[in-house]
Amino acid sequence: MINFRYHVVSLAAVFLALAIGLVVGTAAANGPLADTLNDQVNKITDEKEQLRDDLDQSRSELKKNSDFATEVAPMLLNSKLPGHNVLLVKIEGSDKDVDTAATGIATMLQTAGAKVTGTVTIKERFTAAASEDTLLDLAESSAPPGISGALPNNGKGQETSAALLAAVLVADKPGAPQVDGTRAVLSAYESGGYIDLAGDLKTPADAVIVIAGAPASGKDAKERNAVALTTVSRFALALSNDMVVAGLSANGLVSSVRADASIAKSVSTVDNAVTANGQVAAVLALVERIGGKTGHYGIGSGATSLLPKSASAASGS
Template sequence: MINFRYHVVSLAAVFLALAIGLVVGTAAANGPLTENLNEQVNTLTDDKQQLRDDLEQSRAELKKNADFATEVAPMLLAGKLANKNVLLVKLDGSDSGDVNTATDGVATMLGTAGSKVVGTVTIKEKFTTPANSAMLLDLAESSAPPSVSGALPNQANGVDTSAALLAAVLFGKSGTPQVEGTRTVLSSYESSGFVGLDGDFKTPAEAVIIVAGAPASGKDAKDRNAAVLTLATRFDLATRVVVAGLSANGLVAAVIGDATVNKSISTVDNAVTAYGQVAAVMALTERLAGKNGHYGSGDGANSLLPKTASVTNGS
């Protein structure tokens, strides 16, 4: 007769067999599994080191390219913009640090070309915010000198009206006097938080380089990006314009994509680099000679660099 003790012994034997099976199975599989894991770890380590080496090599090549562009800049630019008064405009945004760096580089190249930077205007994000259009209209109306107010566009677009006012006081042909009331206009926009100013602005500029970063983002991005293009277009009506972008996106793409302004505004899509900064100044030389083009390595670029051009005083 099978008793309770028999059942206990049987169950114990079953669990013992399972335990032995698990131990034996784990021991048998442990070797190949461990080897496979070790191989994967070693492969990942090698890949990481390769990526690190590739990154260092890319950084070294970029530095060599920058050094090369800096060294050849005097040969390409010297005297090309002698006695030319140029304004720098930079667009404030999420990548303002890179825009500032690019602007400083362009300013250095302008100096190499012999031009004088009359000042730098920073267009704050507040300027392109749709909700501030009425405020911009009021500011333009209240600060515009009598000699300019009658020529401002009569419409409800605050960005366009204010851009037209700024263009009227900032730009002029070589030898023309500064518009009376220029400092009042600039100070009004600065104190209201729409622009930042750096320079004396005592002389009208004959041309402008606009340094632009990434396109605006967020719920009002479409309107803000359109406002930036409006600003560039209004400046284009008053002077010679080059847009120097950090990439082929944003304002560069907007200009190239506009069938009208892409024939008069030149663009450079790699102004974050030294050779892009050289290209921006070469493009401005070309614009002052009556030509335009789109340069860099992004979509819509005609070539990496413009052909060299000479500009005579008074062009």
């Protein structure tokens, strides 16, 4: 009869055999396996160093390209927009590069001889679906008498408010006087948390550059992005289309403009506005747009070239 002691001895023998087999197998394969692993580690290390070198080189080249664009900007832009008043409109996004793009474009506009009348930031609260009714009430209560009759009568708060802001901030001809009640309108929207203001904004702009951040995200992203496009449309309508939309990429608002045939034929776009190249392109695109031509520039989908080909010949007047 097999007793418990026999089972214990048998199990011990089995485990001992397994242990001896592992030791012998490891010892036999240790040399080739270790060499193979070392070769793979060395290869990965070399590839990592090469990638780091490539990244450093790419960053260096981008910096040189940016420096080059900054240096040639005066030659490309000098006296291209004398006497023009340009408003910057930022569509607030999650990417802080919007501020970098706006600052760079403002500098390029000044190089071109234009005056930046100020900056209006359309905040996320403005584009939220929950703000629709409140914005409609605000537009109806703050619109000056001379403008209220010209606002859209469709019950859409964001569109009505965009039309009102455009009416008090821009004019289709240089030198037009400021609309009575402009400051009260801007203060009402600013105090409500719908916009931020910078600059004196005392002179109506005869051209606009919209700087678009990253596209909206979340459950109401589609509605928010639609409001951004509607805002562009309303400003373009008030300006007779002397407008450029400059985005950080071809996604979001730039893509929406390019995909809308009715807007794309009258509003120019630039999709790399965070770079000096894109900032130069945005101003050149505005020069071209004032001259009556429309184009789409940058490096993303829908762009036809980096820069307007006819901008250097445009009069800018």
